[in-house]
Amino acid sequence: xKIILLSDDRIRLEGGGGPMSIEAExxxxxxxxxxxxxSSLATCTYxxxxxxxxxxxxxxxxxxxxxxxxxxxxxxxxxxxSVVLDWPSLPPERRNVATRxxxxxxxxxxxxxxxxxxxxxxx
Numbered sequence: 001x002k003i004i005l006l007s008d009d010r011i012r013l014e015g016g017g018g019p020m021s022i023e024a025e026x027x028x029x030x031x032x033x034x035x036x037x038x039s040s041l042a043t044c045t046y047x048x049x050x051x052x053x054x055x056x057x058x059x060x061x062x063x064x065x066x067x068x069x070x071x072x073x074x075x076x077x078x079x080x081x082s083v084v085l086d087w088p089s090l091p092p093e094r095r096n097v098a099t100r101x102x103x104x105x106x107x108x109x110x111x112x113x114x115x116x117x118x119x120x121x122x123x
Contacts, residue, residue, distance in 0.1 A: 001046070003039050005029045010068040012086075013042035015050060015060065034078060038067040044107035045083055052101040058094065063087045081111070 004012040005024040020043075022031055042065040053060040064086040072079025085098055102108070 001043070003035075003042070005031065005035055006066070008032070009034070009070060010066065011035055011038045011042060013039070013046050013065045013067075015046060015063055034069060037078065038069060038081070041081065041083065041105070041107045041111070042067045044105040045085075045102050048105050049085060049098060049101050052098070053090075056094070056097075058091075059089045060087075062089050083108075 001016060001018075002014050002021045002023055004014065005022070006012055007025075008029075022039075024031075045067075046063065046065045049065075050060045050063055053063065066084040066086060067081060068084075069078050069081045071077065083102065085102060087098065090098055
């Protein structure tokens with residue numbers, strides 16, 4: 001698997017064997033915490049959709065996931081994220097089921113219903 005940093009607010013995950021790698025369109029780009037958040041969502045989505053596709057006897061070799069985000073203010077945070085399944089070989093009649101499968105990603109569910117967070121300082 002490889003994560004490609006497309007911009008400061010968009011990544012692309014492409015499947016394949018071997019260890020995960022992180023690549024950038026430019027040597028000046030750095031892997032930010034926001035890229036990490038998007039990578040988590042992309043990896044989870046890919047895992048669920050590729051598993052469904054394999055069980056449905058579909059070719060998942062050309063499946064890629066793109067995740068983009070934008071910010072909101074007061075407080076400054078990620079305000080919106082979008083997930084795109086880029087899957088040229090997916091038959092059009094299977095798109096709705098693939099979308100539903102993507103919705104089963106646990107990271108997506110966590111973002112939709114965030115956990116309670118706590119922070120402490122340990123001396």
